[in-house]
Amino acid sequence: MQLELISEACSFEGRQQTYRHSSRVCDCDMQFAAFLPPAAEAGPVPAVYWLSGLTCTEENFSVKSGAQRYAAELGLAVIIPDTSPRGVGIAGEDEFMNVGTGAGFYINATQAPWSAHYRMYDYVARELVAVVNGNLPVDPDRKSISGHSMGGHGALTIGIRNPGEYRSISAFSPISSASRSAWGKQALAAYLGPDESAWLAYDAGAVIRSAPSHHELLVEQGGADPFLDELRPDDLKKACESSGQKLNFRERAGYDHGYFFVGTFIGEHLRFHAEALA
Amino acid sequence: MQLELISEACSFEGRQQTYRHSSRVCDCDMQFAAFLPPAAEAGPVPAVYWLSGLTCTEENFSVKSGAQRYAAELGLAVIIPDTSPRGVGIAGEDEFMNVGTGAGFYINATQAPWSAHYRMYDYVARELVAVVNGNLPVDPDRKSISGHSMGGHGALTIGIRNPGEYRSISAFSPISSASRSAWGKQALAAYLGPDESAWLAYDAGAVIRSAPSHHELLVEQGGADPFLDELRPDDLKKACESSGQKLNFRERAGYDHGYFFVGTFIGEHLRFHAEALA
Numbered sequence: 187m188q189l190e191l192i193s194e195a196c197s198f199e200g201r202q203q204t205y206r207h208s209s210r211v212c213d214c215d216m217q218f219a220a221f222l223p224p225a226a227e228a229g230p231v232p233a234v235y236w237l238s239g240l241t242c243t244e245e246n247f248s249v250k251s252g253a254q255r256y257a258a259e260l261g262l263a264v265i266i267p268d269t270s271p272r273g274v275g276i277a278g279e280d281e282f283m284n285v286g287t288g289a290g291f292y293i294n295a296t297q298a299p300w301s302a303h304y305r306m307y308d309y310v311a312r313e314l315v316a317v318v319n320g321n322l323p324v325d326p327d328r329k330s331i332s333g334h335s336m337g338g339h340g341a342l343t344i345g346i347r348n349p350g351e352y353r354s355i356s357a358f359s360p361i362s363s364a365s366r367s368a369w370g371k372q373a374l375a376a377y378l379g380p381d382e383s384a385w386l387a388y389d390a391g392a393v394i395r396s397a398p399s400h401h402e403l404l405v406e407q408g409g410a411d412p413f414l415d416e417l418r419p420d421d422l423k424k425a426c427e428s429s430g431q432k433l434n435f436r437e438r439a440g441y442d443h444g445y446f447f448v449g450t451f452i453g454e455h456l457r458f459h460a461e462a463l464a
Numbered sequence: 465m466q467l468e469l470i471s472e473a474c475s476f477e478g479r480q481q482t483y484r485h486s487s488r489v490c491d492c493d494m495q496f497a498a499f500l501p502p503a504a505e506a507g508p509v510p511a512v513y514w515l516s517g518l519t520c521t522e523e524n525f526s527v528k529s530g531a532q533r534y535a536a537e538l539g540l541a542v543i544i545p546d547t548s549p550r551g552v553g554i555a556g557e558d559e560f561m562n563v564g565t566g567a568g569f570y571i572n573a574t575q576a577p578w579s580a581h582y583r584m585y586d587y588v589a590r591e592l593v594a595v596v597n598g599n600l601p602v603d604p605d606r607k608s609i610s611g612h613s614m615g616g617h618g619a620l621t622i623g624i625r626n627p628g629e630y631r632s633i634s635a636f637s638p639i640s641s642a643s644r645s646a647w648g649k650q651a652l653a654a655y656l657g658p659d660e661s662a663w664l665a666y667d668a669g670a671v672i673r674s675a676p677s678h679h680e681l682l683v684e685q686g687g688a689d690p691f692l693d694e695l696r697p698d699d700l701k702k703a704c705e706s707s708g709q710k711l712n713f714r715e716r717a718g719y720d721h722g723y724f725f726v727g728t729f730i731g732e733h734l735r736f737h738a739e740a741l742a
Contacts, residue, residue, distance in 0.1 A: 195719075195720050195722055195724040195725070197725075197728055198728050249723065252530030252533065255727075255728075408474075442473050442474070446474065446532070447475075449475065449530065450474070450532075
């Protein structure tokens with residue numbers, strides 16, 4: 187697997203990098219960002235995978251979250267994939283904010299034309315992990331997962347559906363029931379077709395009801411988030427209550443949906459993951 | 465002075481805001497960002513003015529530096545002006561990276577057409593301070609100044625030329641001799657005309673030689689900065705040596721010119737300012 191380093195900068199005595207590689211799963215080139223803490227100079231470190239939200243690339247979290255300070259202190263690598271294939275030439279791929287470019291929804295699409303490239307579930311949960319483990323100084327047995335909004339949905343669904351793979355799972359403002367959110371419905375219909383029973387494997391609440399995780403989930407939610415209708419945090423709480431899923435749900439009064447919110451609490455989430463990864 | 469709040473988000477229990485106001489000095493609307501720490505809820509706090517570099521708006525430092533965490537802890541307001549007037553209709557204002565939009569160089573232009581609007585020295589050192597003092601919960605007697613690249617030049621020149629106004633002065637990768645830098649020469653010629661003697665009031669090295677500050681200057685410089693020919697840190701060191709200006713110059717091996725560098729050390733600079741402002 188050829189990995190091309192396309193940018194690198196020192197940050198908190200570690201290294202903030204961007205890589206490009208040819209993805210077999212998505213049948214196109216993909217980019218991801220990686221922060222390697224100073225401890226990675228001495229040997230393999232645990233890794234937190236961060237999944238970003240709608241419209242993001244691998245850059246948004248890298249430049250806006252301030253996570254490097256905490257990751258450097260805690261000795262964590264942070265791996266930040268892009269949110270979709272890009273420029274694969276599907277008609278309409280740039281038409282909607284919530285379908286196509288920047289909106290992969292961490293789904294394996296089954297419907298043409300998306301199914302040829304939009305396989306972000308397998309990309310994040312399998313191929314990217316193999317690429318990272320094979321090329322970067324990370325401990326393959328110690329990884330955790332987190333994300334924001336659409337990426338919070340991705341972290342919950344990928345994390346919970348792969349028991350034993352991730353030591354801990356957290357999310358910021360996740361889309362908690364993609365099959366009931368307007369953004370999610372449009373994306374799921376495009377990627378998976380009209381049979382809604384196929385959608386449930388990509389609906390965090392449904393995934394929890396069907397097979398809860400043995401991990402306690404840490405979920406951060408801004409109390410002044412303008413997208414609560416899309417995020418449906420009550421669906422998440424109800425799914426956890428009814429299934430016995432342990433949930434540490436923290437509502438933060440006054441905080442909205444943006445990266446000022448994520449940046450305020452990312453240190454606590456990384457600390458949560460570092461404890462599970464120790 | 466009417467101040468329009470155009471965005472606000474919670475950040476580290478403080479408030480990250482963007483304001484627009486009508487500037488008499490620049491004869492146009494100007495925007496600036498402000499971070500108000502939680503301590504500002506209880507009473508006036510000291511303020512650090514941050515001047516950004518070429519191409520920046522008030523947004524870059526706000527979203528990329530991670531400064532809010534430190535400012536919240538230290539009880540500092542941070543005031544972040546835009547780097548130039550915008551959209552004032554001067555022919556060629558968007559043609560160059562280093563003259564016009566995003567490149568005010570913290571100069572009072574004397575040459576038409578720039579002189580009608582490009583008066584960023586008076587804007588930052590006078591009008592913006594009056595606007596902030598009159599409208600935000602800051603202590604007018606306690607302010608400091610810092611900045612990056614072109615903004616480092618601005619912080620040094622404005623800070624040193626206004627003794628008694630700022631309690632402390634620092635800079636990241638400053639353009640240390642604008643009259644000898646290619647970027648600076650083009651801007652100074654446009655704004656001030658061909659008489660180079662008029663340029664020296666806006667050349668940090670020359671300002672230091674002519675009247676050093678009683679403050680020790682804190683200057684952070686990346687050792688892997690690709691723009692050293694423009695920044696001319698040796699000119700700064702020589703000016704300080706020859707004039708007796710106290711200088712704490714810290715070269716950081718491996719760091720480049722970007723915000724990953726600024727973000728790594730902004731906490732130390734804010735702590736330096738907080739001590740002077742205590």
